[in-house]
Amino acid sequence: MRIGELSERTATSRRLLRYYEEQGLINSARSPNGYRAYDAKLVDRVLQIRGLLDAGLPTRIIRRILPCLDKPRVIHFPDATPEMLATLEAERDRMTERIACLIRNRDAVAAYLDAVRETRAQR
Known part of the structure; x- marks a missing residue:
């Protein structure tokens, strides 16, 4: 293509x-x-x-x-240096933190939507 x-x-x-x-x-x-x-x-x-x-x-x-x-x-990674492994571990940990942040944000948006819908339903 x-x-x-x-x-x-x-x-x-x-x-x-x-x-x-x-x-x-x-x-x-x-x-x-x-x-x-x-x-x-x-x-x-x-x-x-x-x-x-x-x-x-x-x-x-x-x-x-x-x-x-x-x-x-x-997985065969014969040239993985200690520095490379440390970098990947740090990136993994950073991703885990971002995932937790995204989950918190998603839950906050969901709670907001629920509150708005509940308020509208009471009208």
Whole structure:
């Protein structure tokens, strides 16, 4: 598929897809006319990348863990340094804190909606 289709299917701008390619997160083949051609399996990969970026992971870490995402039960990470493991642990802990914050915010919005609906029902 061409970059426009990948962009549409992932709701990701073409510019961002080119950036992912520059960062080594995705790859494409080049057709004879020079257009990028992307494999359909990259739709899921781009969505994974976006999710990891939204969670706050930098591209340098995402690039290292992407191979582990295809087969999460078969993780082989021979070049994991203590610093890399510490970084991943810190990122995991930060994500856990963000999840807790999101849950609190979701619950607050739900309570607000319940209160508004109850007030409207009493009218």
